[in-house]
Amino acid sequence: MRIEPTTLAGVVVIIPSRHSDDRGYFCELFCEDFFRSQVADVRFVQDNQSLCSRPATVRGLHYQRSPVQQGKLVTVPRGAIFDVAVDLRTNSSTFGDWFGMVLSAENGFQIWISEGFAHGFMSLEPDTITNYKVTAPYSASHEGGIAWDDPDIGIRWPIAGPVIVSPKDASQPRLKEMHADAPVHHQEVAPCV
Numbered sequence: 236m237r238i239e240p241t242t243l244a245g246v247v248v249i250i251p252s253r254h255s256d257d258r259g260y261f262c263e264l265f266c267e268d269f270f271r272s273q274v275a276d277v278r279f280v281q282d283n284q285s286l287c288s289r290p291a292t293v294r295g296l297h298y299q300r301s302p303v304q305q306g307k308l309v310t311v312p313r314g315a316i317f318d319v320a321v322d323l324r325t326n327s328s329t330f331g332d333w334f335g336m337v338l339s340a341e342n343g344f345q346i347w348i349s350e351g352f353a354h355g356f357m358s359l360e361p362d363t364i365t366n367y368k369v370t371a372p373y374s375a376s377h378e379g380g381i382a383w384d385d386p387d388i389g390i391r392w393p394i395a396g397p398v399i400v401s402p403k404d405a406s407q408p409r410l411k412e413m414h415a416d417a418p419v420h421h422q423e424v425a426p427c428v
């Protein structure tokens with residue numbers, strides 16, 4: 236397993252080692268000791284999965300407010316996504332900046348997104364499955380969102396043109412309209428990268 240820093244402190248790419256043979260490959264997707272010592276000293280409490288039936292489906296940008304902010308470890312076992320994190324930490328020098336990359340069943344890459352970020356993704360292939368582990372339970376009353384196409388953030392989504400979004404995500408506020416209680420202050424969680 237290899238870890239690579241990104242342009243945003245608190246967002247890390249994890250590249251599991253694949254042991255290939257005639258049958259295919261074996262790889263460890265998550266190892267608690269490795270993760271807690273090399274990436275972030277957190278505990279995961281929930282595993283999520285979503286299916287995007289069609290390409291150009293966008294989910295996000297989502298976050299949860301304190302005290303149930305979520306760190307997320309994202310993996311794609313089928314298909315491909317363009318996965319994005321946006322820095323919402325008001326005390327961060329990269330506030331409002333985004334990082335995105337392709338996660339696919341083929342490349343096996345994972346992204347760790349710590350608390351303090353909004354998360355979203357676009358499916359790039361039909362029937363794409365996204366799995367993610369989260370560090371706090373889901374709470375509808377703590378959910379927050381930002382427009383996936385906020386021009387102030389300027390995410391360069393790989394598929395231009397019409398996208399498929401939920402009604403909720405079609406009417407998310409822009410970053411500059413984010414409610415005063417929404418900004419998430421960065422809490423140090425012993426990142427190692």
Ligand SMILES: Cc1cn([C@H]2C[C@H](O)[C@@H](COP(=O)(O)OP(=O)(O)O[C@H]3O[C@@H](C)C(=O)[C@@H](O)[C@H]3O)O2)c(=O)[nH]c1=O
Nearest residue numbers: 283285294295296297298307354355356372373401403
């Ligand atoms: C996120 C979530 C949703 N739900 C329910 C609420 C709703 O009825 C249904 C669909 O929810 P949503 O439309 O919010 O699903 P979705 O748009 O896929 O939301 C997800 O988007 C990505 C980008 C994330 O980062 C996730 O944390 C999550 O916010 O599932 C749960 O029961 N548990 C959960 O953890």
